[in-house]
Amino acid sequence: MNTIIFRTIAPYLAALMILFSIFVLLRGHNEPGGGFIGGLIAASALAIYGIACGVTSVRRAIRVHPMSLAAFGLFIAALAGLPSLVLKQSYMTTQFVELHAFGTQIDLLTPMLFDLGVYFVVVGAISSIALALEERESD
Amino acid sequence: MAGSNAPHVDLSQAMTTAPVSAADWLIVAPSIITILGGTIALMARKNTDAQPKVAMLFLTLLVGANGALLLHVLQKGVVTMVMGNWLPPFGIAFTADALGASLSLIASIVAWCAGLYGAVTIDGTGRRYGFYPFLLLLMTGVSGAFLTGDIFNLYVWFEVLLISSYGLLVLGNDRIQLDGTVKYGILNLIGTNLFLIATGLLYGHFGTLNMADIAMKMRELEAGGSVGPLAAVAALYFLAFAMKAAAFPVNFWLPASYHTPNVAVSAVFAGLLTKVGVYALIRVFVLIMPGARDYFADLIAVVAILTMITGGLGALAQAEVRRVFGYLVIVGIGAMLAGIAVGSLQGVAGAIFYAIHSIIVMTALYLAAGIMQLMGGSTALRKLGGLYGANPYFAGVFLVLGFAVAGLPPFSGFWPKLMLVEASIDAGRTWVAFAILASGFLTTLAIGRVWIYSFWRGGPEGVADGCAPIRLAPAAELSSPALWVPLLLLTGLVIYLGLQPEALLQLVQRGAEGVIDPSAYIRSVFGEP
Secondary structure (H helix, E strand, O other): OOOHHHHHHHHHHHHHHHHHHHHHHHHOOOOOOOHHHHHHHHHHHHHHHHHHHOHHHHHHHHOOOHHHHHHHHHHHHHHOOHHHHOOOOOOOOOOEEEEEEOOEEEEEEHHHHHHHHHHHHHHHHHHHHHHHHHHHHHO | OHHHHOOOOOHHHOEOOOOOOHHHHHHOHHHHHHHHHHHHHHHOOOOOOHHHHHHHHHHHHHHHHHHHHHHHHHHHOOEEEEHHHEOOOOOOEEEEOHHHHHHHHHHHHHHHHHHHHHHHHOOHHHHHOOHHHHHHHHHHHHHHHHHEOEHHHHHHHHHHHHHHHHHHHOOOOOHHHHHHHHHHHHHHHHHHHHHHHHHHHHHHHHOOOEHHHHHHHHHHHHHOOOOOOHHHHHHHHHHHHHHHHOOOOOOOHHHHHOOOOOHHHHHHHHHHHHHHHHHHHHHHHHHHOHHHHHHHHHHHHHHHHHHHHHHHHHHHHOOEHHHHHHHHHHHHHHHHHHHHHHOOHHHHHHHHHHHHHHHHHHHHHHHHHHHHHHHHOOOEOOOOOOHHHHOHHHHHHHHHHHHHHHOOOOOOOHHHHHHHHHHHHHOOOHHHHHHHHHHHHHHHHHHHHHHHHHHHOOOOOOOOOOOOOOOOOOOHHHHOHHHHHHHHHHHHHHHHHHHOOHHHHHHHHHHHHHHHOOHHHHHHHHOOO
């Protein structure tokens, strides 16, 4: 597996996959996609990078422990329901603002924040399992 | 995107338009507080000094929110919040009644005590592997289960609390812990699967998952005279919740696993997990399917009797303090099942009172077992001894807890037992009443045995009475107030509820009325007809 071709291509491939995962995450609002599938793609990017360049370099690249990433995701997903408290509505009621910038309309919604949370939970949980398994293999 | 091309529809048919007051947010506050606290503790996992502080802050908030919620429920009656402002039964409803709110409050007090106790007994490794995040997320599941008004959502909260409990069980990663976790895990996986299958069948029949909606449709169906295929669904629910609640004969996982983890973990488990199963039984059988409860009443009574008697005999046969207590948890489950089997107002009220008593007293007993282990260096009855001489006050506390769990006055265990015995005699189920009294006797014997071996005699096995035993230097942890405050707080509650049961009696009466006559519950979800 650890050929020179793979090792050369892996960082670019991983970067592309992460970019694609963010595209899928944002696309999920109106079309197929979303936080879960985006998170899976990002986790596979980290896994490929880990197979090619070693688990240590992945851990260095993402800076925080993947489990903390998952915790952060759950944290913002829970926060996503809170804005409706001030508007006298129930927990998890959708709130949105429309922004106009660079000549286009940008909608920002609380479910997007929730989806971002799901993304982080999936990336964190799957990659911490994958990295632990890869570490075991290299022992 | 959403704003420009979305079809314009009238949402007032599908969504609530009335403003939701901040007080109603208390219904979801326990779950939100624990999720936020749990994730913050998980992000700060490496900072083992800050962990207990963060966790205790959020657990204190949890107790406060639950206390405020109970007051809110007592003032306003049953309160409901439907997620995302959708109208029930389409949105997921959280419905807090006197039963759910009071159990949620007691559960959070117990978790607070265990969290404080864990600050002493859980070492750095245990904290790094996530004792506090798991404890807080366990409480997310427990509070959610007590407060949700949707049966599939109840399943989800069960999963949340089970996954956290698996994590807590394997925390030390010993061989014996893995062994206990495998047994616990497999039986609970089967139980949750049955729960899910039963919920699927129920949804297939009624096309709704909202508990109030099902309760309404179920009563219409029963008025028509046929329960139809729902007896099978009820049987699946009974088996699934009996596994969670550790009823005979599907309770072997409890004595196999509860003595393996750290004592703070055992204490939370003994207090909370089985009681969530009993709560689910009350919710499903008394509130949702009263017809099925009548149908299965004899079976539930037999299971209750066998659970109490086998639990009592099992407690007598054990030689390890925490295993004895594990069987005493089972005895209590039998008594609560007896209340459900009787099904009268007093029976259900007695079962709820017993659940509250059992949550407090079983947690306190496990906390006491941890202190016994620190004082005597072991939890095996053979190796314990002379603890009375070491600390007579602690011996007194233990005796209070022992009397309470056996149901002797003037402590908290006496009142629910009295209610249950009275209710079962009124209902003509004298065998149930006999079993409750006999199990109380067996419990007294089992506690007496622990007392004689570990407190009364002069020293461990092989040391003659009267000789001064060779004392181990007292463990350094014993001087920490964080070890004693939880135990004394819970013991204080046991004594208080024994001497002043009036307020709690009224509360459980209200809780039982709320599940036996669901009209207030249904009105809270669907509004005035």
